[in-house]
Amino acid sequence: DAMVIQNPRYQVTQFGKPVTLSCSQTLNHNVMYWYQQKSSQAPKLLFHYYDKDFNNEADTPDNFQSRRPNTSFCFLDIRSPGLGDTAMYLCATSRDAGTAQETQYFGPGTRLLVL
């Protein structure tokens, strides 16, 4: 009963070569989040969608973009990956963003390696 699915689980790309990571959910949640987690560090929120409204964190580099074509799917695009973008990328969902009580449901993550 997978609820938040991320594809691929592992991705290798070359320096500067655009890459897209995919997330889908079967929960019909309004909110989808993207986090970056570097080795031995806590997850760092990049941005989130509340329905179709995009909310970028202030310190997220312009190199990172996102698309949400429908409720179920959300994509993370890295336009020109650098070596420092090697990380685990986590997608999460929550039913609503209007309350700080909402539980987030995380996918298993995509481990990205930039060579």
Added chain:
Amino acid sequence: DAKTTQPNSMESNEEEPVHLPCNHSTISGTDYIHWYRQLPSQGPEYVIHGLTSNVNNRMASLAIAEDRKSSTLILHRATLRDAAVYYCILIGDDKIIFGKGTRLHILP
């Protein structure tokens, strides 16, 4: 800016209680305290959350100090499957602030 502080690592024996502390002295009045844990090679999973009162669920208990500047996650009877990184997180209006996490080792 609000932040959370957690010990880097802790050890506990199997079948004993575990108390995982978190300091959040700059917490705002409307911030909720959430705990998630992350097993190796997996995404974080929800454990428990609270605002002011202590909370219990099937996984754990959360004890929140009266001044809300600290909290403690309590695992009543640790098993080997509880070995993970435990994150204390403040979630409020327009903010999600992760602590650096405590790596919990369970000794058989």
